[in-house]
Amino acid sequence: xxxxxxxxxxxxxxxxxxxxxxxxxxxxxxxxxxxxxxxxxxxxxxxxxxxxxxxxxxxxxxxxxxxxxxxxxxxxxxxxxxxxxxxxxxxxxxxxxxxxxxxxxxxxxxxxxxxxxxxxxxxxxxxxxxxxxxx
Amino acid sequence: xxxxxxxxxxxxxxxxxxxxxxxxxxxxxxxxxxxxxxxxxxxxxxxxxxxxxxxxxxxxxxxxxxxxxxxxxxxxxxxxxxxxxxxxxxxxxxxxxxxxxxxxxxxxxxxxxxxxxxxxxxxxxxxxxxxxxxx
DNA sequence: CTACATGCAAACCATTTGCACGTAT
DNA sequence: ATACGTGCAAATGGTTTGCATGTAG
Numbered sequence: 302x303x304x305x306x307x308x309x310x311x312x313x314x315x316x317x318x319x320x321x322x323x324x325x326x327x328x329x330x331x332x333x334x335x336x337x338x339x340x341x342x343x344x345x346x347x348x349x350x351x352x353x354x355x356x357x358x359x360x361x362x363x364x365x366x367x368x369x370x371x372x373x374x375x376x377x378x379x380x381x382x383x384x385x386x387x388x389x390x391x392x393x394x395x396x397x398x399x400x401x402x403x404x405x406x407x408x409x410x411x412x413x414x415x416x417x418x419x420x421x422x423x424x425x426x427x428x429x430x431x432x433x434x435x436x
Numbered sequence: 437x438x439x440x441x442x443x444x445x446x447x448x449x450x451x452x453x454x455x456x457x458x459x460x461x462x463x464x465x466x467x468x469x470x471x472x473x474x475x476x477x478x479x480x481x482x483x484x485x486x487x488x489x490x491x492x493x494x495x496x497x498x499x500x501x502x503x504x505x506x507x508x509x510x511x512x513x514x515x516x517x518x519x520x521x522x523x524x525x526x527x528x529x530x531x532x533x534x535x536x537x538x539x540x541x542x543x544x545x546x547x548x549x550x551x552x553x554x555x556x557x558x559x560x561x562x563x564x565x566x567x568x569x570x571x
Numbered sequence: 572c573t574a575c576a577t578g579c580a581a582a583c584c585a586t587t588t589g590c591a592c593g594t595a596t
Numbered sequence: 597a598t599a600c601g602t603g604c605a606a607a608t609g610g611t612t613t614g615c616a617t618g619t620a621g
Contacts, residue, residue: 313595315601337586352603357586359601373508375562377610378585392550395559403554408546412565415527415538421567424530427510428563430547432556448620450576472611487578492611494576512585513610 310366317351320344321359325369325383334372334380334391334400374400374429390428397434445501452486455479456494460504460518469507469515469526469535509535509564525563532569 303322304314312318324343325333335343337356344351360381363369370384374393380400388409392401408428416423438457439449447453459478460468470478472491479486495516498504505519509528515535523544527536543563551558 313600315595317602350603354587354604355602361587373510373512375508377508377512392554392556394556401554403550405546405550408543411540411543411546415540416565416567419527419536419538419569420571421527421529421565421569423565423567425567426563426565428561430551430556430558430561432551432558432560434554434556436555448575450620452577485578489579489612490577496612 306368310368312362312366316349317355318359320347320349320351321356322363322368325381334382336378336380338378340381372429373427375431390430392430392432394434395431399434441503445503447497447501451484452479452490453494455482455484455486456491457498457503460516469517471513471515473513475516507564508562510566525565527565527567529569530566534569 303319303326306322307314307318321340321344324340325335328335337353337360340360341351341353341356344356360369360371364371364381367384369381372380372382372391374380374391387404389402389404390408392403393399394401412426413423438454438461441457442449442453456475456479459475460470463470472488472495475495476486476488476491479491495504495506499506499516502519504516507515507517507526509515509526522539524537524539525543527538528534529536547561548558
């Protein structure tokens with residue numbers, strides 16, 4: 302099933318790619334926000350022989366293919382998530398580092414308005430809310 | 437006048453600090469968003485003998501003192517601006533790299549709402565809109 | 572006089588790249 | 597068979613740090 306997705310974007314179906322795709326899909330509702338290092342460690346735990354460089358290469362290819370989104374939080378680490386198409390934003394707990402997603406139509410609207418008002422052709426945006434989760 | 441500001445936050449008044457502060461203040465309405473490298477180059481042009489490491493150290497100290505904000509756009513370069521207190525967001529032209537500022541009370545509001553709804557104590561946010569400026 | 576600042580070079584660390592070898596198609 | 601993928605080690609580039617010297621207070 303995943304193999305088809307790879308072919309569709311012109312990438313050969315290889316083990317590293319399948320495994321990385323699987324890892325991105327497998328993560329539960331939370332914690333499907335992984336750094337390249339995270340993905341690499343999970344691969345090692347599964348006794349897969351994949352180099353970190355390959356993880357970076359594959360994630361970058363996935364990003365270019367629109368399969369994956371690259372996020373830059375304040376720790377200047379790239380974190381990756383499957384691109385589900387819904388254009389959600391992120392809420393990051395400054396204590397635990399956990400990431401929550403949300404979609405807010407009002408904000409979405411304002412962003413389009415602002416781009417228009419200022420004479421910009423909107424190409425994207427990045428919104429991250431930082432806070433402490435109480436629990 | 438700037439010297440007082442430095443003393444107030446417990447930093448000794450030195451030439452590199454004064455110069456860097458001056459550079460941050462001098463920039464016109466646009467383009468007061470500078471990387472460490474930018475600041476360093478401007479110092480060189482003014483024949484100031486300041487090392488890049490010092491620029492980084494000073495900017496970081498200014499950030500901790502609340503004099504300066506550090507921004508992370510998608511090019512993973514830190515850019516710095518004076519912290520004017522108004523909590524504005526940014527609009528970046530993907531073609532020219534030019535940065536515009538804006539404040540939107542509606543978005544500000546929604547961000548507070550969202551943090552509250554999700555049970556987070558809001559500590560900050562980062563919103564960058566990317567687009568192409570037509571002109 | 573003493574604690575803090577600075578310059579320089581070296582260290583760091585996430586990410587990228589060159590290259591020789593493998594493998595999907 | 598051939599273009600593309602991979603692992604490894606080395607390179608990169610922004611940023612930080614150790615250390616010996618300078619200077620603000």
